Amino acid sequence: MSPKKRARHYWLMKSEPDKYPFSALESEPSGKTMWDGVRNYQARNMMRDEMKVGDGVLFYHSNAKPPGIRGLAEIVTEGYTDQSAFDPDDAHFDPKSDPEKPRWVHVDISAIAPFNELISLQALKDNPRLDGMEVIRKGSRLSVQPVSEREWGEVLKMAGYKGKTSL
DNA sequence: GCCAACGTTGGC
DNA sequence: GCCAACGTTGGC
Numbered sequence: 001m002s003p004k005k006r007a008r009h010y011w012l013m014k015s016e017p018d019k020y021p022f023s024a025l026e027s028e029p030s031g032k033t034m035w036d037g038v039r040n041y042q043a044r045n046m047m048r049d050e051m052k053v054g055d056g057v058l059f060y061h062s063n064a065k066p067p068g069i070r071g072l073a074e075i076v077t078e079g080y081t082d083q084s085a086f087d088p089d090d091a092h093f094d095p096k097s098d099p100e101k102p103r104w105v106h107v108d109i110s111a112i113a114p115f116n117e118l119i120s121l122q123a124l125k126d127n128p129r130l131d132g133m134e135v136i137r138k139g140s141r142l143s144v145q146p147v148s149e150r151e152w153g154e155v156l157k158m159a160g161y162k163g164k165t166s167l
Numbered sequence: 168g169c170c171a172a173c174g175t176t177g178g179c
Numbered sequence: 180g181c182c183a184a185c186g187t188t189g190g191c
Contacts, residue, residue, distance in 0.1 A: 014177090040186075063177055121178080139184040141176045169191085176185080 009055045010147040012135055014062040022059045022070040025111045032076050032110040036084045037092035043144035048079040048105040057109055067121045071114035074167050079105040112167055115159040129154050
């Protein structure tokens with residue numbers, strides 16, 4: 001029996017454009033960035049246990065005017081130790097993360113392409129086909145969220161996106 | 168194990 | 180700047 005190939009999974013990842021906009025990811029010299037500094041167990045668990053190379057990412061601008069999805073990215077590594085947790089000078093330093101038993105994990109992501117226009121949070125809320133999508137739920141704070149294949153397709157449709165959907 | 172206090176997120 | 184909705188911490 002040949003092993004069944006895992007279906008592609010989809011995610012939404014938030015970033016504050018004042019700190020790290022989608023354009024910064026696009027202009028990374030290495031073509032990718034370490035998605036480090038996440039200090040939330042649910043988000044960590046998804047990065048550690050569920051994300052696989054090739055998974056699709058909706059790159060979301062939070063704390064923005066307006067907030068919304070800016071473009072597409074892709075997971076390019078599986079989860080590995082977040083070294084920033086050990087650095088006392090890092091904003092996300094965690095004295096409880098022991099290098100012998102690291103607590104925090106991150107993945108690397110690369111940009112696929114920006115949308116021509118931001119798909120605003122309001123536009124997502126206004127689309128009845130996206131009822132139940134996590135990012136539009138009141139109080140939704142998780143910086144890494146699963147996205148269904150249907151939601152992924154619908155967002156691309158809203159964006160009028162005709163480009164490639166994976167690297 | 169409960170839960171109040173506190174800190175953070177993030178839309179508005 | 181406000182505040183609702185969380186997640187975490189720590190006393191008990």
